[in-house]
Amino acid sequence: MSTFSVSAPAQLKLAKRMSRLGTETAFEVLVRARALEKQGKHIVHLEIGEPDFETPKNIVDAAVDALHLGYTHYGPSAGLPDLREAIAEDVSRSRGVKFTPEEVVVVPGGKPIIFYTMLALVDEGDEVIYPNPGFPIYESMINYVGGRAIPIQLREECDFGLDVDELASLINDRTRLIIINSPQNPTGGVLPKQAIHDIADAIGDRNVMILSDEIYCRLMFEGEPFSISTVEGMKDRTIILDGFSKTYAMTGWRMGYGMMRADLAAHMARLMTNSNSCTASFTQMAGVEAVRGDQSATERMRLEFQRRRDVFVNGLNQIKGFSCRLPKGAFYTFPNITQTGWSSKKLADALLDEAGVAALSGTAFGFFGEGYLRFSVANSIENLQIALERIESWTKKNL
Numbered sequence: 001m002s003t004f005s006v007s008a009p010a011q012l013k014l015a016k017r018m019s020r021l022g023t024e025t026a027f028e029v030l031v032r033a034r035a036l037e038k039q040g041k042h043i044v045h046l047e048i049g050e051p052d053f054e055t056p057k058n059i060v061d062a063a064v065d066a067l068h069l070g071y072t073h074y075g076p077s078a079g080l081p082d083l084r085e086a087i088a089e090d091v092s093r094s095r096g097v098k099f100t101p102e103e104v105v106v107v108p109g110g111k112p113i114i115f116y117t118m119l120a121l122v123d124e125g126d127e128v129i130y131p132n133p134g135f136p137i138y139e140s141m142i143n144y145v146g147g148r149a150i151p152i153q154l155r156e157e158c159d160f161g162l163d164v165d166e167l168a169s170l171i172n173d174r175t176r177l178i179i180i181n182s183p184q185n186p187t188g189g190v191l192p193k194q195a196i197h198d199i200a201d202a203i204g205d206r207n208v209m210i211l212s213d214e215i216y217c218r219l220m221f222e223g224e225p226f227s228i229s230t231v232e233g234m235k236d237r238t239i240i241l242d243g244f245s246k247t248y249a250m251t252g253w254r255m256g257y258g259m260m261r262a263d264l265a266a267h268m269a270r271l272m273t274n275s276n277s278c279t280a281s282f283t284q285m286a287g288v289e290a291v292r293g294d295q296s297a298t299e300r301m302r303l304e305f306q307r308r309r310d311v312f313v314n315g316l317n318q319i320k321g322f323s324c325r326l327p328k329g330a331f332y333t334f335p336n337i338t339q340t341g342w343s344s345k346k347l348a349d350a351l352l353d354e355a356g357v358a359a360l361s362g363t364a365f366g367f368f369g370e371g372y373l374r375f376s377v378a379n380s381i382e383n384l385q386i387a388l389e390r391i392e393s394w395t396k397k398n399l
């Protein structure tokens with residue numbers, strides 16, 4: 001009789017840094033919502049942050065043409081010269097400060113600019129100040145590279161801007177990087193021009209870099225976007241993050257870019273060489289069409305998001321326990337739910353499980369998100385109305 005010894009699988013030994021890596025809860029809630037749909041439940045999806053519109057046809061056509069023309073090979077790590085040039089022209093025009101193609105790095109989505117900025121600039125123990133509530137990837141990436149994540153609270157009473165005196169009190173000799181994001185995810189807040197000048201003053205002539213996440217800059221409902229890179233003396237200290245995902249409804253294409261001084265751009269390109277080699281070549285040719293072609297679809301989407309925001313915020317403010325400011329940009333609403341007496345996570349879970357409305361807990365965006373929920377308005381008015389009715393009837397039963 002032969003005996004087989006079955007050895008237990010070796011224990012997976014992860015690198016320590018993996019325990020410091022966070023996540024983006026939107027993707028997890030989406031999975032839970034899909035599982036409920038599989039059980040036959042109807043869910044209104046207000047959790048994920050992506051335009052529900054199709055990518056404009058002229059951009060899709062440009063990608064198809066590029067495929068037929070043979071843009072199917074590796075390209076330069078920092079991006080195809082045509083696209084770097086088109087972006088430099090576009091950003092120079094929109095921000096009102098001159099950028100050259102050498103100051104552009106094209107990457108697969110906006111996210112890699114966050115990761116590469118941390119990898120390139122933040123040593124272990126360096127402090128990085130970041131908005132909280134804010135896009136969760138900032139905190140995750142700061143921790144991952146061994147930096148110290150220092151939150152600056154965005155307060156509802158400041159229209160979800162930041163208190164510049166508080167920011168100034170957080171800056172010290174260990175501060176390496178400050179992240180700002182306007183229009184902001186998740187609050188829809190926009191930093192006024194004066195606040196941006198004050199932030200620059202608070203930094204003074206310290207050797208601190210700024211990551212200015214401007215991915216929603218084309219989605220503003222009042223006023224003009226204003227970039228800190230245009231403040232005197234700030235351009236060389238700023239990395240602008242922008243991209244195609246939100247402006248042109250291209251989330252799945254994975255294409256974004258950073259604008260930064262040319263010497264830093266060369267180092268970011270080395271990070272690209274080591275990780276992705278390059279962004280897909282045919283998508284970059286579609287990017288040239290996106291930037292240089294007809295912009296009317298972007299404007300149509302902006303107006304439609306504004307219409308939906310108005311309907312949804314108005315509806316939320318009629319519901320017991322909810323109070324919501326009118327966001328000035330992006331496609332999110334961030335109601336205060338403290339009057340419900342429920343914690344954010346518990347309420348988000350209950351709305352998904354019992355009311356069929358998928359939203360995110362404010363705490364998915366950090367500690368200071370407690371007391372809030374985030375609903376994306378990237379869904380039809382009809383679905384937004386259904387969501388409002390369901391939330392209202394849930395509150396009538398449960399509050």
Ligand SMILES: Cc1ncc(COP(=O)(O)O)c(C=O)c1O
Pocket residue numbers: 049108109110111112135181184185213215243244245246251255256
């Ligand atoms: C503030 C902010 N920055 C960056 C990104 C990343 O965008 P992308 O999908 O292009 O990587 C997002 C996406 O939700 C975002 O909300």
